[in-house]
Amino acid sequence: MIPGEPPPYLYRGPSILARFIFFALLSLALLFVDTRYQHLEKLRAGIATALYPLQQLARWPRTAAQNAGAYFADKIRLSEENDAMRLQLLDQGRLIQEAQTAQRENAQLKTLLQLKEQTPRNTLAVEILYDTRDPFVQKITVDKGLLQNVKEGSVVLDAHGVVGQVTQVTLFTSEVTLLIEKNHTTPVQIERTGMRSVLYGMGVGVPMELRFISPATDVRVGDRLVTSGLGSVYPAGLAVATVTAIDNDTEHSFAHITATPVAGVISSRYLLVVEALAPPPILTLPSEQPRNKPAEKKKPEGKSAGNRSAP
Amino acid sequence: MKPDTAVPRFSGPSLEPINPKLLLPPPRLWFITVTLLAALLIDLFPLSDALMPWRPEFVALTLLYWCTWAPRFVGISIGFLLGLVMDVANGSALGQHAFAYTLLAFGADYFRRRVVSFPMWQQMTFVAVLLELCAIVVFLMRMMSGGASPGAPYFIVPPMTALLWPLMLVLLQRQQQRAALSER
Numbered sequence: 001m002i003p004g005e006p007p008p009y010l011y012r013g014p015s016i017l018a019r020f021i022f023f024a025l026l027s028l029a030l031l032f033v034d035t036r037y038q039h040l041e042k043l044r045a046g047i048a049t050a051l052y053p054l055q056q057l058a059r060w061p062r063t064a065a066q067n068a069g070a071y072f073a074d075k076i077r078l079s080e081e082n083d084a085m086r087l088q089l090l091d092q093g094r095l096i097q098e099a100q101t102a103q104r105e106n107a108q109l110k111t112l113l114q115l116k117e118q119t120p121r122n123t124l125a126v127e128i129l130y131d132t133r134d135p136f137v138q139k140i141t142v143d144k145g146l147l148q149n150v151k152e153g154s155v156v157l158d159a160h161g162v163v164g165q166v167t168q169v170t171l172f173t174s175e176v177t178l179l180i181e182k183n184h185t186t187p188v189q190i191e192r193t194g195m196r197s198v199l200y201g202m203g204v205g206v207p208m209e210l211r212f213i214s215p216a217t218d219v220r221v222g223d224r225l226v227t228s229g230l231g232s233v234y235p236a237g238l239a240v241a242t243v244t245a246i247d248n249d250t251e252h253s254f255a256h257i258t259a260t261p262v263a264g265v266i267s268s269r270y271l272l273v274v275e276a277l278a279p280p281p282i283l284t285l286p287s288e289q290p291r292n293k294p295a296e297k298k299k300p301e302g303k304s305a306g307n308r309s310a311p
Numbered sequence: 312m313k314p315d316t317a318v319p320r321f322s323g324p325s326l327e328p329i330n331p332k333l334l335l336p337p338p339r340l341w342f343i344t345v346t347l348l349a350a351l352l353i354d355l356f357p358l359s360d361a362l363m364p365w366r367p368e369f370v371a372l373t374l375l376y377w378c379t380w381a382p383r384f385v386g387i388s389i390g391f392l393l394g395l396v397m398d399v400a401n402g403s404a405l406g407q408h409a410f411a412y413t414l415l416a417f418g419a420d421y422f423r424r425r426v427v428s429f430p431m432w433q434q435m436t437f438v439a440v441l442l443e444l445c446a447i448v449v450f451l452m453r454m455m456s457g458g459a460s461p462g463a464p465y466f467i468v469p470p471m472t473a474l475l476w477p478l479m480l481v482l483l484q485r486q487q488q489r490a491a492l493s494e495r
Binding site: 020026027028029032034035043044047048054062130133134135136138139168181182183202204206 | 399405462
């Protein structure tokens with residue numbers, strides 16, 4: 001026995017330094033795999049499911065306070081809110097009727113032109129549970145998950161436009177990556193001109209960047225950017241952002257265009273998840289009325305090689 | 312071994328027997344589990360967006376406390392597992408908190424014999440430095456793997472959390488002492 005060393009019967013496993021090195025390397029390996037590949041989703045979903053009751057418990061005081069607040073909200077404010085909503089509903093009812101007429105005409109025209117009909121997508125209203133606390137990422141967690149058939153890659157909207165995309169689904173909750181997440185890309189087009197490009201998120205507090213637009217292109221401050229529908233993840237025509245600044249430096253081959261998202265992520269409590277179409281859109285036969293038959297979506301994909309409708 | 316080195320001269324406080332009420336028994340496993348769960352619950356508590364970045368790290372603090380006072384029960388492996396849970400709870404990259412808490416547990420375990428005899432302000436400084444060090448290491452790792460900048464609160468929260476260390480000692484040690492007294 002070495003003097004000064006503890007006797008062997010006090011031996012309690014590997015030394016602290018050895019344990020530290022082992023676990024440090026293990027977490028570094030996890031970090032490497034998780035930031036580069038998608039292999040750890042099962043592990044993450046498992047831990048998240050185990051954590052769910054605790055999260056609900058932590059959320060309970062706020063939910064109770066909100067419910068109590070809603071219960072005791074004063075009558076005048078409620079009736080005012082009600083009136084405003086009624087007016088809004090009236091206005092939107094008119095818009096919907098117009099939209100339906102346009103949609104019908106559009107469908108007929110498309111049938112005439114033998115173009116692909118856009119399949120309606122399943123939507124699901126969700127409630128924001130909380131922002132993820134990690135300061136390095138811009139994500140929110142919502143209250144529906146695998147049990148409610150939320151799918152990864154689905155688009156998330158609020159009343160104004162696109163908020164982000166579902167990137168992680170656990171049993172009861174889903175994680176939504178916001179548009180402003182660094183290096184998150186959204187295929188967009190300028191609503192006024194139809195010019196297509198890609199919108200890049202730059203992180204919180206930094207305006208988004210519209211890239212790959214040459215300085216000669218017609219872009220103006222205030223132009224609305226909508227989803228282009230390319231890549232078939234996002235439905236075409238959803239509002240995404242507004243152009244805030246254009247820097248046409250001729251030294252660079254592309255203009256430096258910044259934009260801010262139109263959706264108010266912080267203000268809204270409820271969001272809408274719109275299912276993404278994982279397989280490419282399917283060409284439906286002209287005689288069919290596919291809008292009433294969502295089951296038609298699972299048709300063989302061989303027909304999708306046909307011409308796509310321009311968004 | 313020479314006989315005079317076998318019995319080292321003691322130069323610390325007097326060897327008079329101290330009040331046995333002040334001696335802490337080893338903490339109970341259930342108590343450690345409950346406190347860690349409670350810290351997790353506090354950390355999961357939803358806050359408004361403005362307050363969210365300023366949230367003190369209760370799990371890290373509790374882990375630090377138990378790594379110092381109950382190193383037999385709570386060590387690096389528990390730190391690693393707690394870190395994994397925090398990674399999922401916070402939506403961070405898997406391994407980010409795990410690494411930070413591994414480092415934290417190691418630092419606490421390595422210095423614990425010195426730290427327990429420190430005066431309070433030195434203990435708090437030690438906690439602040441350890442937490443800040445972990446924050447900086449995680450920051451560097453995330454920057455290298457292409458994360459967004461976390462903002463100033465990220466670096467201010469660790470010393471802020473260290474201010475809660477006395478509260479931790481009062482809450483957890485009092486409870487332990489009370490438990491010890493009630494058993495006698």
